[in-house]
Amino acid sequence: MLLLGAVRIFEPVNGYQIRRELTSWQVDRWANVNPGSIYGGLATLARQGHLLRHDLVDGGREVSVYELTDSGREELDRLVAAGLQAVELYDRSAFMVAFSLLPSVMTTEQARRSLVVRRVALEQTMAEFAEIKMRSEAVPPHVVRSALLWYDVTVAELAWLREVIDDLAAGRFPTADTDWGWLPPPDDPGWQMNADRERYRSMLGR
Amino acid sequence: MLLLGAVRIFEPVNGYQIRRELTSWQVDRWANVNPGSIYGGLATLARQGHLLRHDLVDGGREVSVYELTDSGREELDRLVAAGLQAVELYDRSAFMVAFSLLPSVMTTEQARRSLVVRRVALEQTMAEFAEIKMRSEAVPPHVVRSALLWYDVTVAELAWLREVIDDLAAGRFPTADTDWGWLPPPDDPGWQMNADRERYRSMLGR
DNA sequence: TTGACTATGTTCAACATTGACTACAGGCAG
DNA sequence: CTGCCTGTAGTCAATGTTGAACATAGTCAA
Numbered sequence: 001m002l003l004l005g006a007v008r009i010f011e012p013v014n015g016y017q018i019r020r021e022l023t024s025w026q027v028d029r030w031a032n033v034n035p036g037s038i039y040g041g042l043a044t045l046a047r048q049g050h051l052l053r054h055d056l057v058d059g060g061r062e063v064s065v066y067e068l069t070d071s072g073r074e075e076l077d078r079l080v081a082a083g084l085q086a087v088e089l090y091d092r093s094a095f096m097v098a099f100s101l102l103p104s105v106m107t108t109e110q111a112r113r114s115l116v117v118r119r120v121a122l123e124q125t126m127a128e129f130a131e132i133k134m135r136s137e138a139v140p141p142h143v144v145r146s147a148l149l150w151y152d153v154t155v156a157e158l159a160w161l162r163e164v165i166d167d168l169a170a171g172r173f174p175t176a177d178t179d180w181g182w183l184p185p186p187d188d189p190g191w192q193m194n195a196d197r198e199r200y201r202s203m204l205g206r
Numbered sequence: 207m208l209l210l211g212a213v214r215i216f217e218p219v220n221g222y223q224i225r226r227e228l229t230s231w232q233v234d235r236w237a238n239v240n241p242g243s244i245y246g247g248l249a250t251l252a253r254q255g256h257l258l259r260h261d262l263v264d265g266g267r268e269v270s271v272y273e274l275t276d277s278g279r280e281e282l283d284r285l286v287a288a289g290l291q292a293v294e295l296y297d298r299s300a301f302m303v304a305f306s307l308l309p310s311v312m313t314t315e316q317a318r319r320s321l322v323v324r325r326v327a328l329e330q331t332m333a334e335f336a337e338i339k340m341r342s343e344a345v346p347p348h349v350v351r352s353a354l355l356w357y358d359v360t361v362a363e364l365a366w367l368r369e370v371i372d373d374l375a376a377g378r379f380p381t382a383d384t385d386w387g388w389l390p391p392p393d394d395p396g397w398q399m400n401a402d403r404e405r406y407r408s409m410l411g412r
Numbered sequence: 413t414t415g416a417c418t419a420t421g422t423t424c425a426a427c428a429t430t431g432a433c434t435a436c437a438g439g440c441a442g
Numbered sequence: 443c444t445g446c447c448t449g450t451a452g453t454c455a456a457t458g459t460t461g462a463a464c465a466t467a468g469t470c471a472a
Contacts, residue, residue, distance in 0.1 A: 016451045030295045036430050039452065044428080061436075063451070079392045089236045090299040096352060103348050141380055142309050146302060149366045158361040174347055222421045242460050245422065250458080260451070267420070 002031055004072055005043045005101040007051060009192060012200040014067045015039045017193055025100075030093055042066055050075050056203050065200050080105050082124040084114040087121045089150065107177040112168045116159060122158050126151065146205070207289060207300070209247045210235055210282040211307040213257060217397060217404040218271045219368045221245045223399055231306075236299055246270055258393050262409050271406050284313050295326045295356065308398040313383040321367060328364050330350065334355065 006018045015038050022033045023082070045051040050072035050117075054065045081097025097120075102111055132139065132147040167173045210336075212224045221244050228239045234253070248270075256278035263402045289304025308317050309339065324409040338353045373379045 012449070016449095018449090026356050030297060032429070034430055035432095035452075036454085039426085039428095040428065059437080090302050091236065091297045102350060103346070132324050140309070142306060145379075146305060149363065152362040153359050156358040157355065160229060160351075160358050164351060164454075171219060173351075184360040220421070222419095226420090238459070241462095242424085243458085246458065246460095265467080267421075322449055398414075 001083060001097050001101070002027065002033070003038065003045060003078065004050060004068065004076040004079065005097070005104065006052075007042075007066050007068055008073070008076055008101075009104055010185075010197065011067045012054070012197065012204060013063050013193075014063050014196075015042055017196065018042075021193070027097075034089050045072065054204060056080040056200065058199065058203070063205075067204075076101075076105060081110070084111070085121065087118065087125055103174045104176060106175055108168055108171070108173070110177045111173075111175055114164060115165050115168065119158065119161050119165065120193065122154055122161065126154050126158070207231065207285040207303050208239070208281065209244065209251060209309070210256060210278055210285065211303070213248075213272050213274055214279070214307075215310055216403065217273045217332055218260070218403065218410060219338065219399075220269050220271050220402075220406075223402065225249075233303075237303070251278065260410060262406065264405065273410075274352070282307075282311060285366065287316070287320050289321040290317070291327065293324065293331055296400055309380045310382060312381055314374055314377070314379070314381045315378075317381055318371060319376065321371050323330070325367050325371065328367065330362055332360050332364070335360075359408075 002022065003018065008020060010017060011020065016034075019033065019035055019038050022028055022038075024029070030144050042051060042053075046053045047067065048071075050065045050069060054067070056063050056065050075086070079110055080098045083094040084102070088094065105154055129147050129151045132144065133151075161178065164173065166193050168175070169180060208228065209224065212227060213219055216223060216227065221241075222357045225239065225241055225244050226352055227232055228237070230246075242343050248257060250260075252259045252272065254277075255273060258275050260273070262269050262271050285337045286307050288307070290298040294300065297329065310321070335357045338350065339357075370379065374381070377384060
């Protein structure tokens with residue numbers, strides 16, 4: 001999801017640019033973004049038909065530049081929707097990736113629908129955990145504690161999620177079909193990539 | 207950590223027993239407990255000297271049975287302490303594994319010390335996130351939202367953690383050096399493993 | 413006692429991940 | 443113009459992970 005999302009935002013783009021960008025987002029702290037993973041993942045996605053790979057020569061040097069295919073765009077949409085909806089017990093990283101890609105790939109209505117699915121899922125699993133508290137004699141005490149942590153944390157996430165859904169419905173949240181109302185500061189490293197991107201585009205005849 | 211912990215609790219034990227046990231804990235929902243991972247992981251830990259492997263013949267059938275070494279016990283202690291202390295942004299699973307192993311490997315005082323380290327770490331990173339809210343103009347709005355989620359969730363975890371630490375200090379929490387005050391119900395599948403364990407023990411001359 | 417099914421215990425080839433390492437271009441101090 | 447450093451772009455052998463498949467033992471109805 002992260003690779004497809006990065007290609008989506010920066011295409012046409014090479015592996016090193018993605019690596020640099022993800023590192024600057026500090027994504028490397030919690031996601032697998034070793035160089036090997038990035039280049040391997042890009043190759044796999046190309047093999048699966050989600051990316052198109054162009055081997056260019058740029059300044060006397062070979063560069064592999066990637067673009068999304070239609071299938072890749074669909075896959076990304078699916079992955080982001082799934083990441084927003086799925087409730088994992090202890091690992092929110094897929095949700096965080098999906099949420100950070102949300103403004104670039106989803107319309108307000110798509111986002112709202114996925115987040116409502118998540119809200120319902122959270123409410124349901126919360127009911128299950130409430131049950132564990134009830135029959136707490138049948139379960140070791142530290143397991144009950146674990147359930148309590150999940151419960152408390154989920155209450156907090158639910159409150160946050162309700163607010164996001166409200167803001168989304170009220171148009172207070174940027175998505176692909178609304179105005180961002182935000183521009184990166186002029187010293188943002190993203191600007192450095194624009195020159196490369198434009199050069200790659202013209203080489204590909206865009 | 208999970209493998210060492212499981213061996214610690216059930217040793218001498220074979221791979222299939224661990225697989226069955228972890229599945230019954232529903233750990234397989236959020237941890238990598240495919241058969242291949244388990245057998246591969248046990249082999250790796252044996253190669254590293256943390257486990258001792260005995261190839262027994264049980265009922266005309268070959269079985270590989272594992273026990274912890276001293277080095278394995280030390281490694282487990284280290285891993286559990288690290289898992290309790292380390293604050294990962296979006297992935298609590300290492301903490302949950304460590305927390306679930308806490309009662310079998312740590313004394314009350316060891317546990318309290320590790321959890322206090324965690325509390326301090328949580329308080330510190332919360333301060334960092336409060337800063338992000340301050341300079342929120344320099345950051346895209348959905349990134350601010352992500353930070354808010356982390357903040358809210360961490361407030362909840364901190365409240366939970368303070369309670370656990372209090373209970374630990376007051377002796378209201380079972381650890382390796384205190385009475386459990388809890389026994390599994392008589393139909394617990396854990397009892398089924400005792401026969402195998404005893405047989406393995408006698409085969410190994412214990 | 414046959415045959416069908418489930419439970420036990422494990423293997424392995426395909427696939428993915430890791431991170432140290434290679435290679436080279438450009439800048440720049442001496 | 444030499445040598446050294448930094449930044450760019452990527453490779454690869456070692457290691458880890460996956461899950462379908464294997465082999466055998468027990469169970470139980472027909």
